[in-house]
Amino acid sequence: MTVDNIRIKVTMKDMDPEFLKEVIEKCREDNILNCYQCGICSSGCTISKDIISPPHRLIAMTLMGLRDQVLSDPSIWICSYCHTCTERCPKNVNFSHILAFLRNISAEYGYTSKEELPWKTYKGAIDMNYDFGAGIALITSQLAKTNRVRTKLGLPPIPKIDMDEIHKIMDFLKSRERVSKKLEEKK
DSSP, X not given: OEETTEEOOOOGGGOOHHHHHHHHHHHTOGGGGGOOOOOHHHHHOTXXXXXXSOHHHHHHHHHTTOHHHHHTOGGGGTOOOOOHHHHHOTTOOOHHHHHHHHHHHHHHTTOSOSSSHHHHHHHHHHHHXXXXXXXXXXXXXXXXXXXXXXXXXXXXXXXXXXXXXXXXHHHHHTHHHHHHHHHHHHX
C-alpha cells in the first residue's frame, strides 16, 4: 500500500477487523466508515508536515484494521487538538474524538514508547484541556475572528466552554493523575 508516497508493507496478518469494530463501538463513531480519503482533514492540520501519519492516513490505517501500526504511531501523541480536522471533514468524521480514544487504548494496551516524550506531550494536552477546555489556548481575538468567519459562512458561533463541567469530568476520570504517574514511571 502506498499512502502519500510512503510505502507501507501490509499483509493479511497485520489486519485486525476487530480493531475497527472496537473503535466504532467504544467511540460511538461510525462516521469513520464514511471517510473517502479526500485529505481535507490533513490539509488543514497545523502539524501534518511534522508527523509521520497525518489524520487521513491514521483513518485509513484504522479502517484497514492496522491496530499495531496505529497504536504505536508517534503521530497520535503530537496532535494539539485544535479540531480543524473535525471541523473541515465533509463526511463528519470526528477525528479529534477518535484520536483521543486511540491515545487512551495505546496507553492502556502498552503500545506507548518507553521514552518520556509521548507522555509529556499527552500530559501537555491534558493540562491544556483542563486549563482552557481545548487542546490549544483559545485566544480571545482569534476566537472573535473565527466566529466572524463562521457567521459569514452561516455556521453557529463556537459555543462557550463550561470549564466547571470539564473540571468535573477530568477530576472524576483522574486523567491528570494517571498521566503524571506514568511520567514518573518513565523517569
